[in-house]
Amino acid sequence: MSGRQDRQTTPDATPGTKPDTMTRPPGEPRGHSPGGTYLGMPAFPQAAALSTRDGRLRANLRHATHTIRAKRAQAVAELDDWDRLRRAGAAVKDRTLRHLDHYLLQLEESVTRAGGTVHWAADAAEANRIVTGLVRATGETEVVKVKSMATQEIGLNEALAGAGIRAYETDLAELIVQLGGDLPSHILVPAIHRNRGEIRDIFREHMARWGRPAPEGLGDRPADLAEAARLHLREKFLRAKVAVSGANFMVAESGTLVVVESEGNGRMCLTLPETLISVVGIEKTVPSWRDLEVFLQLLPRSSTAERMNPYTSMWTGTSGDGPRSFHLVLLDNGRTDTLADQVGRQALRCIRCSACLNVCPVYERAGGHAYGSPYPGPIGAILTPQLRGMASPLEESLPYASSLCGACFEVCPVAIDIPEVLVHLRERVVEGGPATLRGTRTVIKPARKHTAERAVIRATGWTLDHPGVLRHGQRLLSRTRRLHPRRLPGPGRAWTDTRELPTVPAEPFRDWWARARGDTA
Amino acid sequence: MRVGLFVTCVNDTLYPRTGQAVVTLLERLGVQVGFPMDQSCCGQPLFNTGYRHGTEPLVLRYARAFRDYDHVVTPSGSCAAMVRENYPRLAAKAAAESRGEALTEAASDAAAKTYELTEFLVDVLGVTDVGAYFPHTVTYHPTCHGLRSLGLGDRPRRLLEQVKGLELRELAGAEECCGFGGTFAVKNPAVSSAMGRDKAHAITATGAHRVCTVDNSCLMHIGGILSREGSPVRPVHIAEILAATEGAR
């Protein structure tokens, strides 16, 4: 296990294919990230302009992503049927999504039959209300958490804190983020932006406030950091009466939930407490056990570059060992709206493996926080604007946070054509168009901010469609070429601040052709 | 076989030498090249920024301009990818808005006959030795659209390996994007430049005198950074290398 995200985040304990998210005690400071949530974060270009200048962040991310990138490539190359697996994964997801109404009802029935209780949450507020109510009903004021993206997405820890309930993250990287009052910056390795020294400092400084303090004289050796976390967490596992989790998959036919992880913290949370509450996005449904076979191969290799992850926990209602009370909160929060979009819906295939983050050159330089949501990187750039709608300049900027290089699509184990969706969402930003918001079909207006750009584009489009006019423009550019400045003013600075302009030739190609070939058509 | 040159708006305006090189090269290989004057831009910058409707007239124009040609050859991986990948998508969306007939026909016709230059040489003409002479050390950066959208694979390399006098240098992290990305370069200048600088450093580290690609738009960005950083490496389009012969300038 050791070599994986090692130096970066998870010292050695066992980072892994984690399923879904996080927690913070009331009144905890939040490092350099604004507030307790992602609300009000600046648009991507502004945030990224700051983070690209952070040398340490760049170095941490470069090392971590390049290491895992190479390992993933190796793990995938071992299977000669990878392409077929990938197509099968995409097909299973597409089929399930097409009949999601059917499978969700089947799932509800199966979970109920097995002794669980199913709750439906249309949005984050409703999901938070349900979970808070369930915890309150137990009389407990603490919960332990399995890493879960869905609970990050809805800001569950903050909501629980508001109700006087402390939520303890038990995934190592998630613990680092929580102790540091920080925000996660990666799906699988939320503390990827931290190195060992920083982690040691966070442990020393903050562990005591949350429970068992860091051992005297704690150093930054991975094994020592992992041991410190283990001791700190152990007392939480043994004390906890309530656990909150997400899930990687839900099997409709049997009502079985699946959590895939590497550290074993998930297994502890899923077995020791008396009450288990799982918050899961509705798109995590698969029809049958057989379908799991495909994903349990795709996920670990794409995610941690492992052939198989160390812990795969499965439970079906309250049958067998483990919690005696089980609640499943099915979360929509923008997913049905996303499903209504024929191009955008492929984002719902995502199994949160992080391969697209690890291979993304933009993520590597901008870092995860710039994406302003728990879903960073390429998948965040297409998921966040769809789940939230184009709610603010941040969401409007995300579809543009890509050079469209296509590396994400190439590695995605469920073949999500991320560049296609990015361009599709750009269209939504500048041209507006039909969309579904909170279940209602509507026509959204083009973003206001793009009015000037739209005028330029319209003029450009017209010129390009009138080659005679275009030719005059080219000639003018050529004739004045000695006068062109090296640095442009205004918006042109975005180019010339770091790059020279090309030298304009004496004549455009079409003039040469006309001259050389006597063709003036 | 009637072959039309789609020179692209960037080459037309800023890099006419690349267009001239394609003409020289293809004619040397016995191919008659036509250049329909009513061609313009493929629409990629508009489409990729989100202006799908604004792109539609350019799709129709492209198909009209090259109507009478059997093949269209273009010295740009990303423009070829635009025509082959995005024209059909754009037409499908128009069809869903029930006004797709002309666009569907235009898109499928254009997509079926458009080739990026190295693809045309290797797949259609079946040559890898084009009789070129270029006595320089060169490194090759595979551009993203050429690599991932068109699947050019090792075609450009195979062509370069046959060029006399040319010494090819391996580029570290070759398959990583240079950071150009069209309007990305100005909408996210910080990240674009950071990517470009890393690419420029890798290029300079090869010790080559020239860096070549199948796309001048990426080269405009890479070259702009190389010269701002004072690197001695000069950008050159692969067409200009393949067109060069002994004795010629």
Ligand code: SF4
């Ligand atoms: S989009 Fe694909 S590559 Fe990215 S996290 Fe989801 S499944 Fe993995």
